[in-house]
Amino acid sequence: MATSTRTRSATRPRLLATLLIASLAPALAACAGSGAGDAGRAAPARSPARATPSAARAGPMAVPTLAAASGGRAPVFTRGTWPAKDGNRADGTGGGTKPVALTFDGDMAVGQGPRAARGERFDNPALIATLRRLKVPATMFLTGRWAEQYPDQARSIGRDPLFEVANHSYSHHAFADSCYGMPHVPQDAMRGDAERAFDAFRRAGARRWVPYFRFPGGCYDDRALRTLAPSGMTVVQWDVVSGDAFADDADPVVRQVLAQVRPGSVVVLHCTRSAAPATEEAVRRVVPALRDRGYRLMKVSQLLAGQVR
Ligand SMILES: [Zn+2]
Numbered sequence: 001m002a003t004s005t006r007t008r009s010a011t012r013p014r015l016l017a018t019l020l021i022a023s024l025a026p027a028l029a030a031c032a033g034s035g036a037g038d039a040g041r042a043a044p045a046r047s048p049a050r051a052t053p054s055a056a057r058a059g060p061m062a063v064p065t066l067a068a069a070s071g072g073r074a075p076v077f078t079r080g081t082w083p084a085k086d087g088n089r090a091d092g093t094g095g096g097t098k099p100v101a102l103t104f105d106g107d108m109a110v111g112q113g114p115r116a117a118r119g120e121r122f123d124n125p126a127l128i129a130t131l132r133r134l135k136v137p138a139t140m141f142l143t144g145r146w147a148e149q150y151p152d153q154a155r156s157i158g159r160d161p162l163f164e165v166a167n168h169s170y171s172h173h174a175f176a177d178s179c180y181g182m183p184h185v186p187q188d189a190m191r192g193d194a195e196r197a198f199d200a201f202r203r204a205g206a207r208r209w210v211p212y213f214r215f216p217g218g219c220y221d222d223r224a225l226r227t228l229a230p231s232g233m234t235v236v237q238w239d240v241v242s243g244d245a246f247a248d249d250a251d252p253v254v255r256q257v258l259a260q261v262r263p264g265s266v267v268v269l270h271c272t273r274s275a276a277p278a279t280e281e282a283v284r285r286v287v288p289a290l291r292d293r294g295y296r297l298m299k300v301s302q303l304l305a306g307q308v309r
Pocket residue numbers: 030031105106107168172215216217
């Protein structure tokens with residue numbers, strides 16, 4: 001992270017974003033199950049955007065981020081507002097382009113190397129190929145361990161303008177006390193764990209990585225948010241759970257996404273074939289359905305940029 005080199009400009013754009021701060025996000029088994037962390041919508045807050053310098057080769061891309069929340073907590077973005085004046089009707093008949101961000105978590109935890117060596121696939125190249133074929137901009141939340149296991153893919157994804165690579169921790173361990181039995185990251189190791197993921201992206205040769213962080217299992221608390229705040233990262237959770245984790249059948253995934261999505265939504269899916277084997281088919285079916293309904297698929301950074309007033 002380039003916290004110390006962040007520039008501030010008097011002319012920087014301001015974000016009008018919906019900040020949803022949940023005291024404890026409903027966690028998701030293996031990073032997605034049920035619950036969306038959509039507890040308690042705060043009033044829209046006007047927050048200054050921060051940009052990291054594009055000239056810093058070793059730093060993240062210059063993308064919109066949110067200012068720290070009250071109490072010195074890292075900001076949490078769950079979904080965007082939809083500013084179209086005439087289009088806020090839930091049935092989507094109001095006209096205008098409706099934004100939606102598909103996000104994919106590349107889950108591989110520390111300690112899972114032996115499973116990968118035995119043939120378990122924590123990656124999903126067919127999914128990436130489908131996203132490219134359908135020209136779907138997407139934000140990929142990779143663990144550092146994932147990038148270490150699949151450096152060629154991390155590099156390829158991380159150099160493709162269709163995508164941006166975001167931080168899903170290095171270890172995929174829990175940043176809150178109780179999170180599906182996942183091992184816990186001690187508080188004094190949290191920032192280091194996140195930084196280590198960025199290090200893995202750098203070593204893989206990824207360039208298009210962004211200062212967005214998603215908690216493993218979706219689990220976090222105020223202590224984790226305060227601990228990560230100095231890193232300058234924006235926490236990006238979701239409002240739509242696809243239910244693709246451990247789903248063998250794409251049908252319920254497709255139905256769930258289409259039933260829950262609304263303009264500005266952030267949808268969580270997975271880029272981990274062994275734990276989410278139906279995701280590629282679900283994406284193949286969801287993407288045209290969303291486009292038919294007037295949605296424009298975009299990366300989280302584009303969704304955040306759309307909040308600029
Ligand atoms: Zn995960």
